[in-house]
Amino acid sequence: MVGKSPLRRYQGGQSVEMYQVVVVGAGPSGTIAAYELASRGVDVALLEKYRLPRDKPCGGAVMYRGIHILGGDLPRRLVEREIYGLRFVLPNGSAPEFSSERLIGITTNRAAFDHYLARRAERAGAHLVEGLPVEDVMIESDRVCALTEDGDEYQSEFLVGADGVNSVVSRSLGLRPQRKDLTRIGLGMEADFAVGEPRVKEACDGRADILQIYPQSGKVSYGWVFPKQEHLGIGIAGAGVHMKRLRPDFDGFVEGLEQRFGFELTPEKRRTYFLGGDGLNSKNVTDRCILVGDAAGFVDPMMGEGIAYAMRSGRFAAEVILDLLRKGRSAEQHLRRYQEKCRKAFSSDFEMARWAALKGTSFADSVLRQAAKLNLSCEIMAMLARGEIGYSEIPATVLRKLPTEIPHLIRDLVYDRVRS
Numbered sequence: 001m002v003g004k005s006p007l008r009r010y011q012g013g014q015s016v017e018m019y020q021v022v023v024v025g026a027g028p029s030g031t032i033a034a035y036e037l038a039s040r041g042v043d044v045a046l047l048e049k050y051r052l053p054r055d056k057p058c059g060g061a062v063m064y065r066g067i068h069i070l071g072g073d074l075p076r077r078l079v080e081r082e083i084y085g086l087r088f089v090l091p092n093g094s095a096p097e098f099s100s101e102r103l104i105g106i107t108t109n110r111a112a113f114d115h116y117l118a119r120r121a122e123r124a125g126a127h128l129v130e131g132l133p134v135e136d137v138m139i140e141s142d143r144v145c146a147l148t149e150d151g152d153e154y155q156s157e158f159l160v161g162a163d164g165v166n167s168v169v170s171r172s173l174g175l176r177p178q179r180k181d182l183t184r185i186g187l188g189m190e191a192d193f194a195v196g197e198p199r200v201k202e203a204c205d206g207r208a209d210i211l212q213i214y215p216q217s218g219k220v221s222y223g224w225v226f227p228k229q230e231h232l233g234i235g236i237a238g239a240g241v242h243m244k245r246l247r248p249d250f251d252g253f254v255e256g257l258e259q260r261f262g263f264e265l266t267p268e269k270r271r272t273y274f275l276g277g278d279g280l281n282s283k284n285v286t287d288r289c290i291l292v293g294d295a296a297g298f299v300d301p302m303m304g305e306g307i308a309y310a311m312r313s314g315r316f317a318a319e320v321i322l323d324l325l326r327k328g329r330s331a332e333q334h335l336r337r338y339q340e341k342c343r344k345a346f347s348s349d350f351e352m353a354r355w356a357a358l359k360g361t362s363f364a365d366s367v368l369r370q371a372a373k374l375n376l377s378c379e380i381m382a383m384l385a386r387g388e389i390g391y392s393e394i395p396a397t398v399l400r401k402l403p404t405e406i407p408h409l410i411r412d413l414v415y416d417r418v419r420s
């Protein structure tokens, strides 16, 4: 236990509360950081702008490498669909599929998922304050101060900026570029379509346990169709600089799906959003402060996947802060260990994703179609999604597992020859 009780003072009507750590933002990154700290006895305040549950534009696909951080703490009601595979529907109509017998992720409703994570942090001892936007953050020699819209002040030894892609913490501290720099962030549009369970299955060709990704050849990078219980989550995304015609591009993508599925799709509400990015090329720590999740830009540059990276970076931040609280240190040079942990864990994933995105859809077509024929590819996809290996470990894994694949390869080759 390294905790001590929060203090409350009053200065001219405004309250000043003191904690060991303040976490700004109760999304996946902030709630995991708050939980990890609170469950080890640290006094943590978790400040959230909105009352929970709050809405969040998101496909809601959470890869297993994120879920497993919860250590089995995931109530069944939060699982819309268990996911066992990925299907890439390419512009030329081919649809290579990778599926596994092992769970690779889930789809969920983000409002409910994040609400649960916030309550979990609260149960562990975090002081959750809802409906409280932080407006500014200031670092002083012996503390960091978060100022709220009401003029109240939350002081702490460390602060975690987990306030998403438009992070006020990051802007206050001048850490990352403003959100309007469209060269460094993604932009997209998404909507839920309440089609009912039978049509969810129909749209997934009977397999409502597969995420459908639609790589695009124009300015839009990709689209997606994610199965929920009664809904389809549908969206498009791309580099911010290219996404000038969001609404017509989105409607065009949905029209294409209507033709493919053979039924009409009526969106509940179209939502525009920014996606974080470029996280490993910018500064995410400064004295007493750490950015996590989207605030730090930890989003896969090809697919926009960010939840698992948010959860993992929240945990890394908590580990580094716990260590510094025990040792009584605070300087930026010590907090940089967080940046190193994230670089080690995420850089090969992000680099590979960026490289694959630059190669375009014809490359995706040839590689994915060939790879989908191999059992080994499906196994590697599952290992990646489950966090058992990173992208940089793919070559070694292939070499290790290839001997068991050779009999299948020979059988397929013979079969192809006999057929032709």
Ligand SMILES: Cc1cc2nc3c(=O)[nH]c(=O)nc-3n(C[C@H](O)[C@H](O)[C@H](O)COP(=O)(O)OP(=O)(O)OC[C@H]3O[C@@H](n4cnc5c(N)ncnc54)[C@H](O)[C@@H]3O)c2cc1C
Pocket (backbone or CB within 6 Å): 024, 025, 026, 027, 028, 029, 030, 047, 048, 049, 050, 054, 056, 057, 058, 059, 060, 061, 062, 063, 132, 133, 134, 135, 162, 163, 164, 165, 167, 168, 188, 189, 190, 235, 273, 274, 275, 292, 293, 294, 295, 298, 299, 304, 305, 306, 307, 308, 310
């Ligand atoms: C449309 C869309 C679809 C996506 N689909 C997927 C997907 O299917 N799978 C996936 O893995 N990733 C997906 N992502 C990315 C994913 O949503 C993010 O990477 C993830 O939410 C990041 O979590 P976070 O905790 O860092 O930030 P957030 O989830 O954005 O949480 C930030 C929190 O901070 C709060 N906050 C903001 N400002 C303040 C303030 N000033 N004071 C206090 N609180 C504040 C917000 O209200 C919010 O609760 C998608 C993103 C979008 C936009």
